[in-house]
Amino acid sequence: MEVASASAEPGRTWNSPHWTADDIGPDFAPMLDAMRVFHHRLAGARLPDDLTEEMRGIFERLGERLLEHQVPEERQIAGRIDIPGRGQLLVPNYELDAVEPDFLAGRLTYGRHFLGRNGAVYGGAIPLLFDSVLGRLANGPGRPASRTAYLHVDYRSITPIETELRFTAEVARQEGRKRFIRGTLSHGGTLCADVDALFLVLRPHQR
Numbered sequence: 169m170e171v172a173s174a175s176a177e178p179g180r181t182w183n184s185p186h187w188t189a190d191d192i193g194p195d196f197a198p199m200l201d202a203m204r205v206f207h208h209r210l211a212g213a214r215l216p217d218d219l220t221e222e223m224r225g226i227f228e229r230l231g232e233r234l235l236e237h238q239v240p241e242e243r244q245i246a247g248r249i250d251i252p253g254r255g256q257l258l259v260p261n262y263e264l265d266a267v268e269p270d271f272l273a274g275r276l277t278y279g280r281h282f283l284g285r286n287g288a289v290y291g292g293a294i295p296l297l298f299d300s301v302l303g304r305l306a307n308g309p310g311r312p313a314s315r316t317a318y319l320h321v322d323y324r325s326i327t328p329i330e331t332e333l334r335f336t337a338e339v340a341r342q343e344g345r346k347r348f349i350r351g352t353l354s355h356g357g358t359l360c361a362d363v364d365a366l367f368l369v370l371r372p373h374q375r
C-alpha cells in the first residue's frame with residue numbers, strides 16, 4: 169500500500185484522496201457499514217448481563233488484534249478515502265446528490281446512535297455534519313487547504329433521527345484567505361438548522 173498524495177506538501181488540498189477504493193480491499197467498507205449498524209442497535213438496546221459479558225470479551229480480543237496493525241497518521245485509512253463516510257465512523261454517513269465548484273447538496277439519515285432525547289438528533293452531531301460537508305466544499309478540487317475558523321449553527325427546529333434529511337452548502341464569498349460558506353439542514357419543507365462558517369486558507373507554515 170503506497171501513500172497516493174501527502175497533505176503536508178505545497179499546493180496541498182484536503183480534497184486529494186490519499187487512498188482509493190482499490191487500496192482497502194473489498195471488505196473494508198462493508199465492515200464499517202456493519203459497525204455503523206452495530207452502533208445504532210447498541211444505542212437502542214437493553215442488554216442482558218450474559219450478552220454484555222460476551223461482547224466485552226469479543227471487543228477486548230479484537231482490540232488486541234488491532235494493536236499490531238497501528239500505523240502513523242499519514243498511512244491510516246480512516247478519514248482519508250473517498251468512500252461514503254470517508255472510511256471513518258465519527259461523522260454520520262451521507263450521500264452527495266449535487267457536486268459543483270461552489271455548491272454541494274446531499275442526503276443523510278441520523279440513526280439511533282445519534283439520538284439526543286425525544287427522537288431528536290444530539291445537537292453536537294449537527295455541527296459535526298456541517299464541518300464535514302462545508303469543509304469538503306472549502307477544500308474542494310483546486311482549492312488550497314483551509315481550516316475551520318468558526319461554525320455558527322442556528323437550531324431552527326427539532327432534527328428527527330431515522331428520517332431522511334437534506335443538506336446544502338454553498339460558498340457565499342471569498343475575501344483573500346477567508347472563505348465564507350453557509351449551509352442548511354432540512355426535513356421535508358422544514359428547516360432544522362443552518363450554518364454560517366469561515367474557513368481560512370492555511371499559510372505555508374500552518375498544517
Ligand SMILES: CCCCCCCCCCCCCC(=O)SCCNC(=O)CCNC(=O)[C@H](O)C(C)(C)COP(=O)(O)OP(=O)(O)OC[C@H]1O[C@@H](n2cnc3c(N)ncnc32)[C@H](O)[C@@H]1OP(=O)(O)O
Nearest residue numbers: 182183185248249250299300303304307315316317318368
Ligand atoms: C478523502 C476525500 C474527501 C476529502 C474531503 C475533505 C473534507 C474535509 C472535511 C473536514 C474539514 C474539517 C476542518 C476542521 O475541522 S479544521 C479543525 C478545526 N479548526 C481549528 O482547529 C482551527 C484552529 N485555529 C487556527 O488554526 C487559527 O486560528 C486559524 C488558522 C483559523 C487562523 O489563524 P491565522 O493565524 O492563519 O489567521 P489570523 O489569526 O491572522 O486571522 C486572519 C484573518 O481571519 C480572521 N479570523 C481568524 N479567526 C477568526 C474567527 N474565529 N472569527 C472571525 N474572524 C477570524 C482574523 O480576524 C483575520 O482577519 P483580518 O484582520 O485579516 O481581516
